[in-house]
Amino acid sequence: MSNATMFQEALTHFPGGVSSPVRAFRAVGGTPKFFKRAWQCWFEDEDGQTYLDLCMSWGPLILGHAHPAVLAAVSEAMQEGLTFGAPSRRELALARRIKEMVPFMEKLRFVSSGTEAVMSALRAARGFTKRDRILKFEGCYHGHSDGLLVKAGSGLVTFGEPTSAGVPAAIGELTSVLPLDDFGALARYFDEHGFQTACVIIEPVPANNGLLPQQLEFLKTLRELCTRHGALLIFDEVISGFRVAPGGAAEMYKIQPDLVTYGKIIGGGMPVGCYGGRRDVMGVVSPDGPVYQAGTLSGNPVAMAAGLATLELLTSSVYSDLNHRATLWAKAFEKIPGLHVPHIGSLLWPIFQEGVRRSDGVKSASITQYNKLHKLMLDQGVYLAPSGYEVAFLSLAHDKKALEHFEKAVEKVALQMHNN
Numbered sequence: 001m002s003n004a005t006m007f008q009e010a011l012t013h014f015p016g017g018v019s020s021p022v023r024a025f026r027a028v029g030g031t032p033k034f035f036k037r038a039w040q041c042w043f044e045d046e047d048g049q050t051y052l053d054l055c056m057s058w059g060p061l062i063l064g065h066a067h068p069a070v071l072a073a074v075s076e077a078m079q080e081g082l083t084f085g086a087p088s089r090r091e092l093a094l095a096r097r098i099k100e101m102v103p104f105m106e107k108l109r110f111v112s113s114g115t116e117a118v119m120s121a122l123r124a125a126r127g128f129t130k131r132d133r134i135l136k137f138e139g140c141y142h143g144h145s146d147g148l149l150v151k152a153g154s155g156l157v158t159f160g161e162p163t164s165a166g167v168p169a170a171i172g173e174l175t176s177v178l179p180l181d182d183f184g185a186l187a188r189y190f191d192e193h194g195f196q197t198a199c200v201i202i203e204p205v206p207a208n209n210g211l212l213p214q215q216l217e218f219l220k221t222l223r224e225l226c227t228r229h230g231a232l233l234i235f236d237e238v239i240s241g242f243r244v245a246p247g248g249a250a251e252m253y254k255i256q257p258d259l260v261t262y263g264k265i266i267g268g269g270m271p272v273g274c275y276g277g278r279r280d281v282m283g284v285v286s287p288d289g290p291v292y293q294a295g296t297l298s299g300n301p302v303a304m305a306a307g308l309a310t311l312e313l314l315t316s317s318v319y320s321d322l323n324h325r326a327t328l329w330a331k332a333f334e335k336i337p338g339l340h341v342p343h344i345g346s347l348l349w350p351i352f353q354e355g356v357r358r359s360d361g362v363k364s365a366s367i368t369q370y371n372k373l374h375k376l377m378l379d380q381g382v383y384l385a386p387s388g389y390e391v392a393f394l395s396l397a398h399d400k401k402a403l404e405h406f407e408k409a410v411e412k413v414a415l416q417m418h419n420n
């Protein structure tokens with residue numbers, strides 16, 4: 001079956017024909033590619049076409065698709081059983097590795113997705129502080145739990161919905177939302193609500209509404225205000241964790257959050273999330289404390305094996321290598337007239353404007369241009385995320401050969417963009 005016939009069938013099974021909304025290609029137009037198999041930074045679709053992948057399953061695959069070490073670890077683990085619903089040694093090994101990479105991690109719990117990690121961290125923060133109100137930032141995405149689907153980045157802005165329907169107003173009211181990079185709004189918020197706030201959650205490297213680099217001073221101010229008001233600071237590092245440095249953005253910016261959430265890379269392509277941080281805060285989590293949180297497949301041995309095999313290969317030299325590649329790829333991409341590619345670590349955002357730090361700074365004209373770029377690049381065999389509000393992900397598999405393929409595609413697309 002071809003992509004097109006599969007998508008026709010998919011439309012009869014799933015809303016929008018997909019299992020997650022942005023995959024539907026609604027923003028950029030055209031038919032979604034059905035992936036048949038993937039290796040390194042390449043994939044083949046059901047039409048038999050090969051593409052260079054710059055979306056990389058939205059972040060988990062920092063080693064590339066189907067990395068041999070990850071596959072070996074998974075097949076070894078799976079021979080011993082797919083799930084136990086009981087403690088097993090691989091949880092210990094992954095926890096140890098996480099603590100090596102993230103020195104402030106005192107206690108943690110494994111869950112099965114980033115959404116679950118964040119949802120659970122919020123509950124722990126509320127249980128610990130005995131406060132209800134939370135603060136988030138416009139354009140930051142923290143998964144799809146009710147209280148966080150307010151002005152939450154790509155999936156929502158792609159479809160022009162500031163906040164999801166189906167979220168009761170009463171729940172939304174406990175979530176305050178501020179623009180990023182606005183010191184005045186932050187100070188006013190804390191004056192009014194600081195002492196009622198359970199926690200502030202932020203993507204320290206906001207990467208779900210394009211890439212919106214924050215000033216170090218903004219994040220430091222946030223840390224100080226939280227401490228002064230007894231509100232917990234939660235870094236949502238589901239994307240930036242193990243991506244921008246071994247210890248994520250917390251290490252890169254030298255700011256210690258009270259709790260941190262991980263997903264994506266931590267599972268190496270399998271469904272894993274985790275939340276953790278301060279021992280005293282995590283002490284409220286059941287069965288040690290009164291905050292309930294559980295999961296049938298939490299700490300799944302096969303998923304733990306994939307995560308561990310991935311994190312074991314992430315030594316500090318990997319990060320300088322990846323950052324260097326990001327500079328090369330960004331430079332190559334900027335041969336497209338008018339295109340800028342801000343990047344942090346191996347996250348790159350192709351956008352037709354400069355210097356954006358807040359979600360309301362993204363111009364719709366830039367997104368329209370991106371949609372055109374997306375299609376032209378796809379025609380040249382390069383798969384970018386199907387939304388201009390999403391970033392591109394590099395991996396250790398994006399080697400010289402891939403860069404050459406990319407440069408050739410860019411050269412052709414540069415001419416086409418110029419001509420219309």
Ligand SMILES: *Cc1c(COP(=O)(O)O)cnc(C)c1O
Pocket residue numbers: 113114115116118141142143144203208236237238239263264
């Ligand atoms: C992807 C993401 C999530 C949600 O993770 P899922 O595994 O998709 O539930 C949460 N926060 C951030 C910052 C993310 O990028």
